[in-house]
Amino acid sequence: MEAKNIYVPEVADIIKIERMTELETFYDIKLPGGRDLGHEPGQFVEVSVFGIGEAPISVSSSHFKKGSFEMVVRNVGNVTQAMQKLKVGDKLGIRGPFGHGFKTKDFEGKDIVIIAGGIGLVPLRSLINTIIDPAERKKYGRVIILYGSKTKEEFLFRGELETWEKRDDIEYHVTVDRKTSGWNGNVGVITTLIPGLKLDLHNTIAAICGPPVMYKFVILSLRSKGLKDNQLYVSLERKMKCGVGKCGHCQINNIYVCQEGPVFNYTYIEDLKEAI
Amino acid sequence: MSAKAIAREKIPDAVLLLKTKYRVIAPVPKGKTFVFKKIDDPQEIVLDYNTTILPLKKFFLPPREVLVEYNLKKQEYREPEIKSEPTVFFGIHNYELQGILRLDYAFGTGVKDETYLKKRKNNIFIGVTYTPDDFHFAKSVGIPTDLKEGFDIFLTKYNSHYRVEALTDKGKSIVSQWSEFLEECSYDSDPVVHFKNKLKQSVAGIREVFHGAYNHPVWKETSKKCYSCGTCNLVCPTCYCFDVSDEVVLGTNRGSRSRRWDSCQILGFTEVAGGEAFREKRYDRVRHRMSRKFAYIMDDRDRPFCVGCGRCIRQCTANISITDVMNALL
């Protein structure tokens, strides 16, 4: 039998597009025949736009979502810019899912703190919606969501944020770096939300994703709170060109982020220079 | 002991016979140096050569190759046709083939890269002994001159003739067709090859040297001389990093996605969409290359991704030597 070529994308349909902010757009993608992507929360896909190129994009929908999967794309490069021009019914190339995400099995019975900075919410939303799925929620302890954004105008998934805030089984805290009109909540970087948390130090894990500068400070803060390194999970951003551990662009010391990550237990990468 | 041998002057005839069935790739002169090339006239082949400009990887991982073809209108992606015509690689040094074996490991383990692997089918390797020059250090990285791993046939040079050893069934079948060119000869032992050890320490355990070497002054010192031109990566038999880009033929619906040899020495290599580069300092990049060779990547037998061909030293305009850098760490 002919071995499958790992570089050839599948052609998928865009079934829904929603502008979220000035820079970010939401896409709902249907694979051929409505096949499930079968991803873990935190995994990514390589998305191709015909004629333009390919870029790694985090999957944002729950592991349990049927028939299609979702992503949110920030307009920063050639591919993402070209995606802005696409319409419902247009085609995209999809490869993946790639790498390792959050192993929710390991989180069962535990309290989960989710710390999302800006667009870092995109992959973490996949985790959130997986663990708060009605059939799943009872498997986990407390679910605490910390979300930080530059301004309230840059909030993603606003409707969902409201539901999370309302739900009794989710502790939701949000902050903005800069107050704009109409904002009455917290102002300050995301680390300011951490000291006030009351955590069961022995039975909590934290999942972190955000801009590169955020990690160092969030980790310091969680450590000073008393969490151990093995309780921390981070999702790293790198230039993942091939997605399959060959091209070398995402390599941090001896690991390929696209293969072993992008989600790592912090103990695994804390000794890696260049990681954070 | 007695063995089969071939006289140097009969080699072109032997190659001519091979050419009836195979594409033959062999070293030929190019100015002051050598290159591997498809052979039209077997007389051009040189068997006494030091190193070619580029390693054999250019045949399996070309400087630029199409990964995916597509049509903008039809909105389809297609795998390009990947040819693997039966090929004999003739007159190959053993470190060279070790380079290919490292690439086989890189592309054949984990997710399999068929674009590479398809070209590795139908290959026959005929090795030849070599006289190490000032740049070779294969022995220092665990590749003695008599290592014959991977070859189908191996030619050991005696003065004016080569002892012919068939090492695989494919090799045996070729040697049997060569009978008219071969003669019986007797020999006592293989010629002694003088090889100066270039590394202070053997490769066993060399990975440990990198523990605690992250802030060693040698990185900064070396980086002061380095242009970051990427030559060392490009000429390396075991470097395989690549960049990927799309192109549409102007005025048509034909598009393609290609990969191109890349270099971890270039600033943009680690840059992400937001503009941040994760190895921004030149010394970070110098360290990454050396560490990748000897610590980050090893094959299944724990052998480093350096085969001691010396190309990166020979071809560095800034005269940076991987062995000098390693010795500074040892």
Next chain:
Amino acid sequence: MNNLSIRVPYVTRVEGHGTIAVDLKEGKLIKSVLEIVEPPRYFEAMMKGYLYTDAAVISSRICGICSVGHQITSVKTTEKALGFDISDQTVTLRKLLVYGATMQSHILHIFFLAAPDLFNAPSVIPLAKTHPDTVKMALRMKRLSNDICDIIGGRTIHPNRLVPGGFTKLPTEEQLLWIKDKLENQMVPDAKTSFELLKSLADKFPAFIRETEYIGLKTDSEYAFYDGDISSTDTGLTPEKDYMSITNEFIVSHSTAKHAKHRRSSYAVGALARLNNNYGKLNPLAGEVADALGMKPIVANPFLNTVAQLIETIHVTEESIKILDALLTTGIKAERPFVPAKLHEGTGVGCTEVPRGILFHEYTYDNKGRIVKANCVIPTNQNAQNIDDDMKELVPWMIANNFDKDKMTLTLEMLVRAYDPCISCSVHFLDVKYVE
């Protein structure tokens, strides 16, 4: 018509920036000039201090259109100044390159710059629709001449194989065979078609005559392009080293380019000047075509320079086939450029017939092979005064022939275009210290 003022700012379809200015007041022509408004470029000053290996690289940038001509002339000048030996093979290949560049430049001028006037079109773009076969043929001819330059010189614009002493890379015999085949089976028939076309358009060229002095290289052995003595239709032969006695450059206020004069108030160089000096050496087909078009010396209608270019295109095609035959008989010999054992001081003059006329370079080197002085005299500078003088007679001639203003403007533009002026070249600028 007593009062008239014509300004054609930035004449189009010429190389570089020039403005036609004509003023007629009360029946008296008070101004009729081609103002050269291209910014000055100071090349000779810029070359100072550079090594002999760099002279051709820099002087090539005087003009991309004429870069082959500048480079050939530059390496020849350096070789003369420093006493380099070059092989016969190098000379043959350089000639091929000069012929390829001549073809390329002439075809570009005939079909892309001049032809639209003959077809009453503003450019070649609409011609692609109205005369697709002609445009396709022209593109094909130009492509082949470019390919010749690419194969011999490395590339057409700013070639990168020419160095003092020889070539850094040689063409293969397969490539030369390919060129020969294409010249014989494509260029010759296309050139014949072009001849028929030009013949049918002959009445579109204004029948304006003004005799002048025609200057071009001349040699016993062939229609001179690569080298020879300087030949004048007025005064006969002058050795190349005495080129300054011919060019006598001077400054005029309406032009950033210098002008030149010899025996008369001006002289002409270029295809027509070469033809007037070399007619007897034309190859058979080119000779036939010249005769069929009535181009027998002395041809004194400046508009017919375009016709002379076609004749030369045919001539160099035949000449190239001839030398390719010879070259392919002996085969290409592997050789590297000559490298001098020791450098010494020296001065040299080099000249070549480039498409627009005779080009001179003169360099003086110090004993480390660095340029001390450089001077380049460019065809367009030499033609500049001749163009002004033509205009001075053309305007009254047009008035006498009842041209309206539009037709006068177009005819003036056609005149300037006929010279195929290369204004970038003309403003390379002279180092005045040197001409004191």
Next chain:
Amino acid sequence: MSKPKVAFFDFTSCEGCQLSKLNLENDLLDILELVDIVNFREAISDHGEDYEIAFIEGSISTPHCVERIHKIRRQAKIVIALGSCAHIGGINAIRNNMDQDEVRETVYGNDKYLFPSIKAQAVSDVVKVDYVIPGCPMDNQEFKRVLSALLTGKIPEIPEYSVCVECKAKENECLYDYGIVCMGPITRAGCRAACPTNGHYCYGCRGLVPDLNKNAAKDVMEKYKLSIDQIKKRFYMFNTNYVNMEEKSYE
């Protein structure tokens, strides 16, 4: 969809880039299908002033050039500097290192103010430039790539790595092995190593690589026995403006 209107403007240059486009020959007709060329002085007589994409050739070297380029920038949505002269000042900038007044006086004598000139500058020194197509002359394959990218709505990217990358891919012998000083290691690629592939040293026409290690360059050139003056001269050949800037930042 209407075809984008494209204009070409030339400033102080040798016009090689204009010719380079005409040398696209057969592709030229395809290009005409894709864009409306409204201004291209060397090839067409019409002057359209309604354009979206302006390709600029040549350096800015007179007060009049400055005026013209500002006018173009106000009109054009996208400005592309094409060729070394426009991209980095190129060979025109060699004279920037000479005393400007003296240069003018040398040439014009008492009439030195007749034709005012300023230092030869890159287009981006005067107005905002969106993209560049480097090279002397520009590479017409790269021109096609950039045009294709613009028409497909992609940011035209040019290589950030050195000519060595392309030169090695072509398996050329290194010219340093012949004692020839080549600017390849520090020059931006994209030309497919045009000159070294033809055995000629690279003169740096595509500009220097973004993270230039200038001191390394000096060491290497010194190793090959060229005087500092000659090293500088080769640096200055196409990159005077850049090298000047660098030296200022070191002072």
